[in-house]
Amino acid sequence: MTKFVINPNVKKSKIHKEIYGHFSEHLGRCIYEGMYVGEDSPIPNVNGMRTDVVEALKEMKIPVLRWPGGCFADEYHWKDGVGPKENRKKIINTHWGGVVEDNSFGTHEFFELCRQLGCEAYVNGNVGSGTVQEMSEWVEYMTFDGVSPMADWRKENGHEDSWDVAFFGVGNENWGCGGNMTPEFYANEYRRYQTYVRDYKADKKIYKIACGPNVDDYEWTEGVMSTCFRHSQPFQHGFMDGLSLHYYTHPEGWEIKGSATDFDDKVWYKTLSKTLYMEELIRRHGAIMDKYDPKKEIGLIVDEWGTWFTVEPGTNPGFLYQQNTMRDALVAGINLNIFNKHSDRVRMANIAQIVNVLQSVILTEGEKMIKTPTYHVFNMYKYHQDAMLVDSHIDTETIGVEEEYQVPNLTESVSVDENGVLHITVTNLSLTEDYEIDTTILEKNISEVKGEILTEEMHAMNTFEEPETVCTKEFTDVKITDKGLAFTIPACSVLHLSVK
Numbered sequence: 410m411t412k413f414v415i416n417p418n419v420k421k422s423k424i425h426k427e428i429y430g431h432f433s434e435h436l437g438r439c440i441y442e443g444m445y446v447g448e449d450s451p452i453p454n455v456n457g458m459r460t461d462v463v464e465a466l467k468e469m470k471i472p473v474l475r476w477p478g479g480c481f482a483d484e485y486h487w488k489d490g491v492g493p494k495e496n497r498k499k500i501i502n503t504h505w506g507g508v509v510e511d512n513s514f515g516t517h518e519f520f521e522l523c524r525q526l527g528c529e530a531y532v533n534g535n536v537g538s539g540t541v542q543e544m545s546e547w548v549e550y551m552t553f554d555g556v557s558p559m560a561d562w563r564k565e566n567g568h569e570d571s572w573d574v575a576f577f578g579v580g581n582e583n584w585g586c587g588g589n590m591t592p593e594f595y596a597n598e599y600r601r602y603q604t605y606v607r608d609y610k611a612d613k614k615i616y617k618i619a620c621g622p623n624v625d626d627y628e629w630t631e632g633v634m635s636t637c638f639r640h641s642q643p644f645q646h647g648f649m650d651g652l653s654l655h656y657y658t659h660p661e662g663w664e665i666k667g668s669a670t671d672f673d674d675k676v677w678y679k680t681l682s683k684t685l686y687m688e689e690l691i692r693r694h695g696a697i698m699d700k701y702d703p704k705k706e707i708g709l710i711v712d713e714w715g716t717w718f719t720v721e722p723g724t725n726p727g728f729l730y731q732q733n734t735m736r737d738a739l740v741a742g743i744n745l746n747i748f749n750k751h752s753d754r755v756r757m758a759n760i761a762q763i764v765n766v767l768q769s770v771i772l773t774e775g776e777k778m779i780k781t782p783t784y785h786v787f788n789m790y791k792y793h794q795d796a797m798l799v800d801s802h803i804d805t806e807t808i809g810v811e812e813e814y815q816v817p818n819l820t821e822s823v824s825v826d827e828n829g830v831l832h833i834t835v836t837n838l839s840l841t842e843d844y845e846i847d848t849t850i851l852e853k854n855i856s857e858v859k860g861e862i863l864t865e866e867m868h869a870m871n872t873f874e875e876p877e878t879v880c881t882k883e884f885t886d887v888k889i890t891d892k893g894l895a896f897t898i899p900a901c902s903v904l905h906l907s908v909k
């Protein structure tokens with residue numbers, strides 16, 4: 410019997426809804442086909458946005474969408490993507506397959522998509538190949554309501570009112586595809602560029618995000634933090650609101666990656682063990698940030714995470730299209746539990762990428778659309794959005810096949826929402842064992858418990874022929890006891906319980 414103790418009276422930190430954020434990039438079939446099909450498409454759409462995809466994402470309660478990249482962001486010149494579509498510049502998407510980018514999806518289309526989704530906008534600016542002026546004018550174009558060259562141009566282009574930019578990224582991966590900079594060089598560039606990311610709305614300040622480290626590059630975090638804090642005393646609020654972190658799960662390493670669908674037990678545990686590394690990354694980068702920002706006012710923004718496998722056979726290698734199985738569901742459930750537990754520092758996270766690319770929640774083929782196992786995890790975990798993390802602890806044992814890739818059998822996180830309902834999410838990483846969980850919930854009179862579960866064999870996935878192989882089912886194997894709950898979580902599963 411596994412012991413699980415929850416103390417709803419110890420509220421720890423707010424789980425900002427943006428932890429359940431997403432990332433869209435001009436990459437493969439993410440934007441074009443995946444979300445934007447154009448007004449004249451036979452695929453049902455509203456102003457060019459696929460209705461089926463928009464509806465599915467709204468149901469999952471997408472809180473925020475990052476755009477336009479990724480590596481694409483540091484080659485994106487926003488002026489190419491506004492004005493009459495027939496006049497927009499056609500460019501080469503050098504990062505992703507060398508295909509023609511016709512710029513038919515630009516700033517106006519992105520904000521129209523966010524409007525339909527009812528989500529916040531996270532716009533990523535260009536530091537690598539753009540200028541300070543270009544970035545500053547983009548912000549003016551998007552957010553200024555008065556009379557100015559950029560605001561007037563936006564109006565001429567058909568949008569009278571400004572938009573709200575909730576989050577703005579000052580460059581992307583500037584240690585690599587965003588300009589191959591050193592941390593100190595980037596930090597100085599950050600200081601300069603962010604100065605001209607003006608807040609035109611006193612009540613809707615833009616949350617500015619500096620480019621943070623790749624995986625375990627602690628030198629980058631130290632270099633950026635120390636350079637940004639030099640000669641900035643007292644540290645001005647709004648100078649840097651967030652620092653990004655990118656970490657992908659590659660079971661076989663960056664070069665080989667490994668198949669999305671063809672794997673054995675060893676690779677299952679290896680993948681999950683590499684996913685769990687996220688916890689150490691957050692702790693160690695967080696410890697460096699603590700030196701400069703002990704009050705944790707600067708958020709760690711995990712704006713690229715998820716599995717990155719070898720592309721599906723027969724697809725364009727530059728498009729990064731991959732399938733999604735129960736293994737991805739576990740990767741999502743584990744990561745989201747980690748982010749919840751570290752929500753004192755992790756302010757936002759954006760899984761890559763939302764449709765048709767890496768660990769996508771949706772895949773499309775022509776007019777068909779499927780929800781992946783990862784979608785169902787986000788849909789089950791949505792109740793944590795803006796809830797308070799509460800104290801919880803579950804006893805675990807170590808499992809696995811190879812010594813190097815041992816993992817805990819279970820992960821969990823628990824929150825309480827504004828109505829006092831407890832939301833418990835648990836992942837069972839074992840391929841073979843069910844676990845009986847004896848749960849103590851301190852000082853709570855339980856009147857009702859409801860559950861939903863995602864559980865199938867490890868390779869199970871949804872296809873265009875069989876779209877519902879993996880989907881959530883009601884979970885009734887849970888009893889209210891005199892001190893809490895008793896339930897058995899099956900092998901290879903992700904579970905959500907809501908407790909009144």
Ligand code: AHR
Pocket residue numbers: 434478479480481581582713761767
């Ligand atoms: O997600 C694919 C790419 O991975 C992004 O464009 C880039 O930021 C990262 O290297």
